[in-house]
Amino acid sequence: MDSYIFIAKENRIDHIRCIQELGGCYWWKKCGRGERHLQIGDIVYLFISDKIHNRVMYRLEVVDTNSTRDDAKYWKTKFEPDNSCFKLQNVSSVYTGVGLTRNELELHGIKRKILSKKLDAKQSAWLESHFGNIK
Secondary structure, eight states: OOEEEEEEETTTBOHHHHHHHHSEEEEOSEETTEEOOOOTTOEEEEEEESSSOOEEEEEEEEEEEEEOOOOGGGBSSOOOOOSSEEEEEEOBOOOOSSOOOHHHHHHTTOOTTOSEEEOOHHHHHHHHTTOOOBO
8 A cells, every 4th residue: 555645725614613623524536736646555644734733633544535525615616526535534543743843754755846746765764653552
């Protein structure tokens, strides 16, 4: 299985509340460079980008690759329906430490300006080490 990091912009969707209430969130297959090719079982580390958190907080697993969005109530902007997106389920305790910021990510080769990135084995292992309590 592969691991990825995604940046969640909280000014668009309340990912934190969505994950708290639904146990996960939804993600678009399409991105600016084409289409993401995640598979069931892949891991996504979710960086929460807002004025309070600005760090990786969640370890999610892809549980469906062709799901219909069911998160309209968490949108802060106009809801964009999607009948073919990824469904991500939270599989670890929320990371509440002070690390995993953009600066720390950069020290591990994860550029500051990315929106999503496939992680190499070393980056994945480093992030995994912060999420010891797997659900």
